[in-house]
Structure formats: structure tokens, C-alpha cells
Amino acid sequence: MPKLGAYAGLAALGLLAALALRRPELAAAAAPFAVLAAVGLAAAEDPGLAVSLELERERAIEGDVVELTVRLSTATAFERVELALVLPRGLVLDGADAPRALRLRRGEERLLSFPVRCAQWGAFRPPLLLVRAADRFGLIRHEARCEAMPLRVYPRPEVLRTLLVPVETQVFAGNQVARQKGEGSEFADLRRFVPGDRIRRINWRASARRNELWVNERHAERNADVVLLLDGLGETDRQGSTLVPLVRAAAALAEEYRRKKDRVGLVSLGGMLSWLQPGTGVRQLYRIVDSLLESGIVSNYAWSGIDLLPVRVLPPQALVIALSPLLEERAGRALLDLRARGFDLAVIDVSPLDRVPAGRTETDQIAFRIWKLRQASMRSRLERAGVPVASWAEAKPLAAAIEEVRSFRRYPVRARA
């Protein structure tokens, strides 16, 4: 209450000066301050100010606009109620200017809506509303604060029309065409009719040509296990961060494989080794995306290799898609280790090297060149081991990188030691 103290002080000073100087004009100048302070204080009462802040929903997709509703109610009248909305970085007001002041009448309830745009994905702390209400003369202020619920903003998934087809499938029904023959829709082969074969599987044209009954064989349609391996070891949280494209690509792949009824798991290599066992369904997708949202940078010198992963996290015959900037030797070794264990492995390189400036000094430029050479060397080692590696930057569609890997896998490459 700086104003109340100032008015009381000015009144005291003026009245004392009036007495000392024996001038009534000074008392006349000081008296209004005393009266204002007295009236303001006498009119003060319990404000009964209630504030609540509600978000329209707890989850949103990057770019969505979420309505933030402020509910204000008061038992007494307030001449001026100031509102200040504190939004975490990544959430911005969409077209509205939130900090505003308004008047509240006695017993009035006001609802204010602010559209908030989710500019970035992430798990955000709750938006905060600070309220300061002042009486008619601005002498007494009441302050309140309240928080909304936390908001989780999921990355906008990339549209992927094609995905990497796993070499091996699992035993459950799905949308992947298995190498094994069975019930399905994709043609596999022809064979002679044997008792017990369904009539509808007879290939009448082939049978007419051979004068005996032949039947069509089809590929079974099964599901696959897909493990997304996120390499956060090269993350620096500076220019050329790889975490954002890593998470965006992982979310897109998880969504598309889930749609194809495949089991999707997640392994995160970083300061801490973390994982999610493969699973199916929307719940697993949310689990994966929630885990991705909480991805951050943790400094840790203790290397936790993939040897520590439980067997169920990397199931046999799983397709492992590694999203890596290929900047860390440890990550490269882990990928080669996976390949050596016989996993169907593909690497999407999200290297920031093309976005990072080479540096100004000669030493910086030499260091940058060495960095690039090391990355090229790692990439070459992976390719020699028969691992397809495709580069991807956020500026181009992920589908292009997927297609690059698909074309690599279309032609068998002899692995060299």
C-alpha cells in the first residue's frame, strides 16, 4: 500500500507544517490527503475475491489454439482489477492482448476468454494468472494468483504415406505382408490342389492350362515389432539442436506404425538410458509421446549401453529405426552392436552439421571439418555393415528419408567387416 502510506505521511507533514508555520492554507492542502486515506480505509472490507483459471483441455497438438478461461468473482466492488497472464515459453496468446484492467461491481462474476496458441510441442507448466485489485481510491490492494492445469502439447505428426517394411514379422495379425504363406490378400505362389483346400482358392485359369487343380497361395498379414531408438547423445541445446527433429520424427513414426497395428517401443539413448516396451494401441502411442515430451538434456558421463536393456524391449526380429545425429562414437558403437546381433536396423541421420556455422577462427574451422569427417566415417561404417542411413532435416519431409532407406533396402548390400 505505497499510496496509503504516502497520503498519510503527506497529511501528517502538512498538518504539522500548518501548526508550525501557523498557516491554514497548509492544513487545507493536507486535509484532503487525510480525508482520502480515512475514507479509503473506512470503506475497506473483506474483498471475497475469487479467481480461477481453466484450460479448455489438457492435451493439444502443436499449432492448436486452446481457450483459456478466467473466472473472476467478488463480494465487494473493485474500481480496477489488473490481470497479468504468465504463459510458459512455447505458448502464446493468439491475437488477444491478455494483460488488461477491468472494473468489478459488488457481487459481479466475469468470464474472460483468451485464445492461447501452442507454438511449440512440450510438456508445459501451468499458465499462471496474477490478479491485483484496487479499491476506489487505489489505496488498498488485494492480490491473488492461480494456476491452470498443466498442458501437454504433442508434436504435429508428419504425414507418412509409406513406412519401412520390416524384414521379419511377428505372429499376430496385422497389416504387414509376412514372408510366410498363410491367410492374406497378397499373392505369393501357386501349388497343386490338396484335399482340404478351399474351393475359392483355386486358380481356375492356371488349372485350365494344366488340366489339374491349382490353388493360389498368399502371404500372411501379420504385425511387426518396431523399436524407435532415439540418440540424444549429440544434443547440445544450442544452435542446431537435434532433439526437436528427433522427437517430431519419432512421434510421426510411432503414430503411423500404430495405425498399422504394429507394436511400437522406444529406447532413448542419452544421459540416461530409458525405454518403453513395445505395445499396441492408442494408449501405447500416448505413452510414447508423453515419454518423448519429457525428453530433455541430462548430463551424465556414465555410459549405459544397450546391453542393459531388458530382452523384451528389443524383441527378436524387431525392426529398429534409429534416429541419430551420428555425432557420438558411443551411439555409433551401439548401432553397430545392434546390427551385429542381427536386428533389422535402419538409421535416419538428423545431423545438425548443415545448420551449424563452421566458426570464425581457423581452429574452429579445422575442428568443424574434423567433426564432419568423423560423422562421415561413422556413416560409412554403418553402411558397410549393411545398415541403410538416410539424412533428414526438418525442412524436408520425413517421407523422403524413409523412401531413401526403402530404396537402399530394396537392393541387398553385402556387409563388409
Added chain:
Amino acid sequence: MYAAIAADRLGLLLLGIGAAAWAGLALSLAARVAGGVPWALALLGGEDAGYLSLSRPGLAVGALYAGGFVLTAELAYRALEPVGVRDDPALVLRRLVATFMTALAAAALGALLLAFSNVDVARGFGLEALGVLAAVATLAAVAWLAHTRG
């Protein structure tokens, strides 16, 4: 400024005090330091006190001083309100009117007090003591209210 020009003597001193007061007020507002405003207003009051005791102006000037003083204080505190907070359009006009009405009421109160002070009554120690008592009682009432309601 008016006090310095209209004063019969010590005009330069009053000008100095007034200039210091306005400079202090401008600095406080520019730096958004609420604590500096009362000191600047006190200096401004000092200039007015000097003028009033030296020149003995009439009732109208005294009332004008009372109103102007309150108006200055109100506007100074309004200027210290958060910059980014936009008032509702209806509130802007209402507050402006309220500020000027407060200043007008202060001028009226000042005029009333000055009019009472001009009434010729028997002077003496008793009356003076009553005046002191009234001033102390006013301040005590404000302090008590601030303590209980603040």
C-alpha cells in the same frame, strides 16, 4: 513555478525547491519507483508552504493549491501503474472523471477549511490546543484505520 514567480521574496529559493521537486517526480516516474513520489510531493509541498507563508495569498489560491496537489499525486500514482495493462475503454473515462472529481472535492474541502479559518473567533491557547488535538486525532484515526483494515 507559479509560487517562485508570485512570491514577494526568496523567489530563487522557491524556484530551486520547486525544480528539485519536479525533477524528483519526473525521475521517480521515469524509473517507476513509487517510493520516490511522496518525497517529491513533500518537496512540492515545501515550496507551497514557503510561498503560502511568505505571500499570504487569498482563499481561491489556497483552494487551488489543495486541488492541484491532490491532482498531481493522483496522476503520479496513475502513471506508476503497470504499462502493459490495458484498461477497458469504459474504465478509462470513468477513472479520468473520478480523478478530476477527487481533485475538485479536495479543492472544495480546502476552500471550506480556509473559509472556516477566516471566521473571526476569539483566539487563545485553548483554541490552539484544540486545533493541535484535531490534527493529532486525524492522524491517529488514519493510523488506526491503516492498522486495523490494512
